[in-house]
Amino acid sequence: MMSEIFTVTFITGLIAATLRMSTPIILATLGEIITERSGVLNLGIEGTMVFGAALGFLTTLATGNLWLGVFVAALGGIVLSLLMAVLAVYMGLSQHVSGLGITIFASGLAMFIYRLVVGSPIVPPVITPFTPVAIPLLFRIPILGGSFFTQYSLTYITWALIPLVSIFLFKTRAGLRVRTIGQNPFAADTVGVNVNLTRTLCLAAGGAFFGVAGAFLTLAHQNMFLIDVIGGRGWIAIAMTIFGNWNPVMGAVGALMFGFLDAFQLRMQTLGVDLPFHIFLMIPYLITILALISVSRKATVPAGLLRPYRREEKG
Amino acid sequence: MEGRILEKQAVIEMRGVTKRFVDVIANDKVDLKLFPNEVVGLLGENGAGKTTLMNVLFGYYNLDGGEMLIGGEKVSFSSPKDAINHGIAMIHQHFTLVQTQTVLENVMIGMEGSFFLNYKKAKEKLLGIEKEFGFHLDPDAVVWTLSIGEQQKLEILKALYRDAKILIMDEPTAVLAPTETIELFETLHNLVKSGHSIIFISHHLQEVMDICDRVVVLRNGKRVAETEVSETTIPELASLMVGRELLERLDKGKSKTGEVILEAKDLRVKNNRGITAVDGLSFVLKEGEVLGVAGVSGNGQTELSEMLFGEVKPEEGEIYISGKKVPGGSLSSVIKESMARIPEDRIKTGLFMDLSVKENMILESHVKEPISKNGLINIKEIRSFADNCIKSFSVKTDGMDAPVKSLSGGNLQKVILARELVGDPKLVVACQPTRGLDVGAMEYVHQAMLNQKESGAGVLLISDDLDEIFLLSDRIIVMYEGKIMGEVSAEEADRDKIGLWMSGVTS
Numbered sequence: 001m002m003s004e005i006f007t008v009t010f011i012t013g014l015i016a017a018t019l020r021m022s023t024p025i026i027l028a029t030l031g032e033i034i035t036e037r038s039g040v041l042n043l044g045i046e047g048t049m050v051f052g053a054a055l056g057f058l059t060t061l062a063t064g065n066l067w068l069g070v071f072v073a074a075l076g077g078i079v080l081s082l083l084m085a086v087l088a089v090y091m092g093l094s095q096h097v098s099g100l101g102i103t104i105f106a107s108g109l110a111m112f113i114y115r116l117v118v119g120s121p122i123v124p125p126v127i128t129p130f131t132p133v134a135i136p137l138l139f140r141i142p143i144l145g146g147s148f149f150t151q152y153s154l155t156y157i158t159w160a161l162i163p164l165v166s167i168f169l170f171k172t173r174a175g176l177r178v179r180t181i182g183q184n185p186f187a188a189d190t191v192g193v194n195v196n197l198t199r200t201l202c203l204a205a206g207g208a209f210f211g212v213a214g215a216f217l218t219l220a221h222q223n224m225f226l227i228d229v230i231g232g233r234g235w236i237a238i239a240m241t242i243f244g245n246w247n248p249v250m251g252a253v254g255a256l257m258f259g260f261l262d263a264f265q266l267r268m269q270t271l272g273v274d275l276p277f278h279i280f281l282m283i284p285y286l287i288t289i290l291a292l293i294s295v296s297r298k299a300t301v302p303a304g305l306l307r308p309y310r311r312e313e314k315g
Numbered sequence: 316m317e318g319r320i321l322e323k324q325a326v327i328e329m330r331g332v333t334k335r336f337v338d339v340i341a342n343d344k345v346d347l348k349l350f351p352n353e354v355v356g357l358l359g360e361n362g363a364g365k366t367t368l369m370n371v372l373f374g375y376y377n378l379d380g381g382e383m384l385i386g387g388e389k390v391s392f393s394s395p396k397d398a399i400n401h402g403i404a405m406i407h408q409h410f411t412l413v414q415t416q417t418v419l420e421n422v423m424i425g426m427e428g429s430f431f432l433n434y435k436k437a438k439e440k441l442l443g444i445e446k447e448f449g450f451h452l453d454p455d456a457v458v459w460t461l462s463i464g465e466q467q468k469l470e471i472l473k474a475l476y477r478d479a480k481i482l483i484m485d486e487p488t489a490v491l492a493p494t495e496t497i498e499l500f501e502t503l504h505n506l507v508k509s510g511h512s513i514i515f516i517s518h519h520l521q522e523v524m525d526i527c528d529r530v531v532v533l534r535n536g537k538r539v540a541e542t543e544v545s546e547t548t549i550p551e552l553a554s555l556m557v558g559r560e561l562l563e564r565l566d567k568g569k570s571k572t573g574e575v576i577l578e579a580k581d582l583r584v585k586n587n588r589g590i591t592a593v594d595g596l597s598f599v600l601k602e603g604e605v606l607g608v609a610g611v612s613g614n615g616q617t618e619l620s621e622m623l624f625g626e627v628k629p630e631e632g633e634i635y636i637s638g639k640k641v642p643g644g645s646l647s648s649v650i651k652e653s654m655a656r657i658p659e660d661r662i663k664t665g666l667f668m669d670l671s672v673k674e675n676m677i678l679e680s681h682v683k684e685p686i687s688k689n690g691l692i693n694i695k696e697i698r699s700f701a702d703n704c705i706k707s708f709s710v711k712t713d714g715m716d717a718p719v720k721s722l723s724g725g726n727l728q729k730v731i732l733a734r735e736l737v738g739d740p741k742l743v744v745a746c747q748p749t750r751g752l753d754v755g756a757m758e759y760v761h762q763a764m765l766n767q768k769e770s771g772a773g774v775l776l777i778s779d780d781l782d783e784i785f786l787l788s789d790r791i792i793v794m795y796e797g798k799i800m801g802e803v804s805a806e807e808a809d810r811d812k813i814g815l816w817m818s819g820v821t822s
């Protein structure tokens with residue numbers, strides 16, 4: 001068995017699968033980090049991803065255009081996040097309740113729209129998914145070429161977004177405002193920054209990320225929509241946000257770790273080890289919990305997280 | 316003085332400003348003028364409407380009536396941004412700083428300029444302002460590492476960075492040590508000289524006399540007086556503010572000391588940042604005396620009280636109550652020894668804001684007979700207990716079933732006093748018992764402390780208000796960086812020496 005693990009094909013495949021499987025989680029984690037940095041926990045993430053997966057799939061099914069599918073998925077994510085903004089930012093309702101409500105609503109809505117369009121055929125319809133794009137020259141590098149540089153376009157974009165989100169948060173005017181609002185909305189308000197509008201924009205940006213993350217699963221990773229297509233990846237992104245201490249790079253590292261464990265357990269299943277496959281399915285989640293326990297003690301939560309902001313109408 | 320007012324154009328003029336909240340009028344047709352190079356004191360008790368009036372001026376609240384003129388022109392503000400654009404800055408009592416960000420980031424927010432942050436340019440501008448006005452703050456220091464005084468300077472820098480000409484300061488000295496206050500006043504003098512105007516909110520009469528040119532007194536939302544400082548006296552201002560004559564001095568009476576009731580031996584503990592907060596502290600408190608623990612806040616007083624209250628376990632050292640060693644960090648054994656505990660933060664640790672008055676009153680006695688018997692509580696006993704508490708401490712409330720959060724600050728403190736003092740404890744530990752209270756409520760709390768002493772209890776009074784320490788204490792110790800800088804009896808104590816001790820100077 002050991003010899004099987006260390007073949008070049010195995011390692012190349014494992015690395016490639018790790019990058020592939022971590023893509024939606026990295027995207028969702030980046031979206032959640034932007035949102036939470038502004039002080040809003042968006043638990044609508046899981047449902048928004050399901051919604052994005054369904055919209056993206058159906059758009060492509062109807063038009064045959066994959067990028068249009070991605071675009072519509074992003075729009076769908078934005079719409080749901082604006083709903084979250086109305087509830088949790090402008091009405092000041094509990095972020096937990098609003099977010100969970102949106103997840104339940106959006107998951108149901110996704111299935112509803114899917115059924116409206118395709119009905120319930122015995123064999124679910126499929127699309128022609130994205131194919132990996134080999135980057136010229138680089139893909140020839142042994143091992144690395146076949147793994148790092150033969151990926152989906154969405155994966156490359158996701159990797160580019162990690163430094164971009166970092167630069168946005170730490171090097172731009174808007175980023176400073178977002179971070180300040182997440183820590184002390186009152187401080188931002190007293191210097192003339194519009195707290196609720198900024199939070200809404202952050203939610204919208206996060207929603208677009210969630211939508212695309214969901215669409216990746218139906219347009220690249222698989223070629224069909226199933227209701228459990230997201231399979232808790234949204235919740236994992238929430239965990240990775242904490243694991244990464246609200247830092248995009250660290251969050252991506254966490255997402256990568258989960259992607260690796262997920263890819264690894266799939267391979268272990270096929271190696272024919274005599275254990276129920278459920279055990280392998282559990283591994284990534286179990287290790288994520290253990291990692292969270294060790295890291296989250298030191299986490300510095302944005303001080304304004306979970307607190308709706310309104311000017312006190314009292315002396 | 317009169318001449319100046321006649322010839323100069325007011326930088327701010329508020330005419331008949333009215334602000335209503337749901338059922339109360341917070342400001343009722345208030346007039347206020349501010350002239351260039353002037354410090355105006357805005358004086359009043361808590362709830363008199365000072366902060367509300369300033370929040371209206373700062374654009375944080377909308378105006379319900381009246382008008383405001385800046386430099387002679389009528390303005391209407393819908394958010395602080397409008398006020399900032401008119402050169403107004405407000406330094407709130409609770410700082411509007413982001414603790415996890417640097418000085419520079421806190422200054423830049425809202426004034427960043429280009430899309431990408433230009434830290435270098437911002438730093439140059441900040442250092443230029445610091446040089447001009449004599450500040451020495453490291454732009455790269457993270458805010459939580461700064462002292463309260465430094466954080467306040469940062470707030471002033473924020474205002475200057477925005478080129479504000481009018482500074483509203485909401486009780487700026489409430490958190491400062493005497494030496495820091497002197498520094499602040501120097502800064503304010505410099506600002507006024509360089510063309511700024513300042514509105515100084517306070518209920519500290521001496522400070523108003525020291526720093527202000529003119530004073531406006533608010534009471535119940537109305538402007539009740541306006542006078543040049545040179546034409547008034549402290550007692551006059553006090554009675555204008557409260558609306559009645561105040562007892563000028565409490566009679567603290569003689570101390571008849573008895574047995575040692577509380578002893579702390581070599582206490583040592585770290586704060587939640589891992590820095591040693593209390594560093595080998597020992598003292599003895601006897602029955603029938605008030606021992607004042609003076610010091611600038613943040614020098615270990617909070618941690619000391621937490622150890623005494625049994626909230627935090629000392630890393631070293633022992634605590635004895637009536638000669639009996641109390642296990643560290645055990646709340647229940649402290650309650651068993653009947654220590655009356657008046658915590659520093661009545662809202663966070665003293666009370667459950669959503670529970671009713673009566674429930675808050677039985678927090679410590681709910682497991683004891685007669686309120687509780689065989690694991691069941693007796694509602695009738697609770698009602699009579701609470702009724703007795705409300706009457707003997709004259710708590711103003713809509714009833715014992717009203718949620719505690721509907722009470723005013725002074726009445727919140729009375730609920731705590733009632734709960735802690737009703738069984739005539741032998742030992743009272745009070746931490747900042749009058750912080751944020753107005754003059755009337757303060758007087759009540761002080762009297763309650765002295766009554767306890769009179770009836771033979773030992774009272775440990777931890778306070779950063781030096782007036783309070785002098786008013787009540789029989790003996791004074793001064794804490795600085797977790798150590799005791801000195802001890803002196805009340806008769807021999809003088810303010811200058813204690814002030815030096817509070818700043819860490821031994822002479």
